[in-house]
Amino acid sequence: DAGITQSPRHKVTETGTPVTLRCHQTENHRYMYWYRQDPGHGLRLIHYSYGVKDTDKGEVSDGYSVSRSKTEDFLLTLESATSSQTSVYFCAISAQGAGGLRTQYFGPGTRLTVL
Amino acid sequence: RKEVEQDPGPFNVPEGATVAFNCTYSNSASQSFFWYRQDCRKEPKLLMSVYSSGNEDGRFTAQLNRASQYISLLIRDSKLSDSATYLCVVTPNTGNQFYFGTGTSLTVIP
Numbered sequence: 001d002a003g004i005t006q007s008p009r010h011k012v013t014e015t016g017t018p019v020t021l022r023c024h025q026t027e028n029h030r031y032m033y034w035y036r037q038d039p040g041h042g043l044r045l046i047h048y049s050y051g052v053k054d055t056d057k058g059e060v061s062d063g064y065s066v067s068r069s070k071t072e073d074f075l076l077t078l079e080s081a082t083s084s085q086t087s088v089y090f091c092a093i094s095a096q097g098a099g100g101l102r103t104q105y106f107g108p109g110t111r112l113t114v115l
Numbered sequence: 116r117k118e119v120e121q122d123p124g125p126f127n128v129p130e131g132a133t134v135a136f137n138c139t140y141s142n143s144a145s146q147s148f149f150w151y152r153q154d155c156r157k158e159p160k161l162l163m164s165v166y167s168s169g170n171e172d173g174r175f176t177a178q179l180n181r182a183s184q185y186i187s188l189l190i191r192d193s194k195l196s197d198s199a200t201y202l203c204v205v206t207p208n209t210g211n212q213f214y215f216g217t218g219t220s221l222t223v224i225p
């Protein structure tokens with residue numbers, strides 16, 4: 001258990017509204033990530049952060065922004081939600097695992113439906 | 116070209132069977148390799164790392180073939196509880212970016 005929580009766990013919203021998803025971690029990990037997962041596409045990186053106020057884009061960043069004002073919180077904002085952003089969103093951290101390799105640990109996910 | 120490619124399956128096998136999944140990667144400089152398991156409507160969870168010499172964890176064996184750029188996962192004596200989607204993951208030499216395959220679906224049938 002990497003101590004990662006996500007909120008909300010489920011959300012239904014309407015097209016055009018802003019939405020913010022929160023990822024919270026308790027173990028002071030430097031790297032945090034936001035992914036979306038859709039059938040046929042697998043996990044796709046939206047944005048990631050390598051420290052407070054340090055973020056970078058992933059492969060599907062259009063329509064999303066992020067903020068990290070504290071080590072423990074990484075926020076994902078859909079500026080104006082569209083139906084194509086209906087998805088399951090996972091937050092992750094990277095950490096040294098057994099055997100010394102850095103690997104990823106995921107939060108429980110947020111199911112977002114945009115009507 | 117995708118960084119990581121997997122056969123999506125589905126693989127439907129009877130209990131007790133042996134099943135193998137392969138995953139190919141495009142970047143020959145990739146450094147670390149993993150298999151994750153994802154149950155329906157849950158988050159992916161690390162199953163095992165894949166080491167150059169191959170490694171085993173109980174009924175699970177992972178292999179890496181750098182020359183052909185693929186990793187494999189072998190599950191022996193399949194259990195109903197092995198039913199899940201298996202994701203292969205590759206990292207480049209930076210170590211903090213991770214590339215996921217789309218996953219291979221396994222159903223173990225009684």
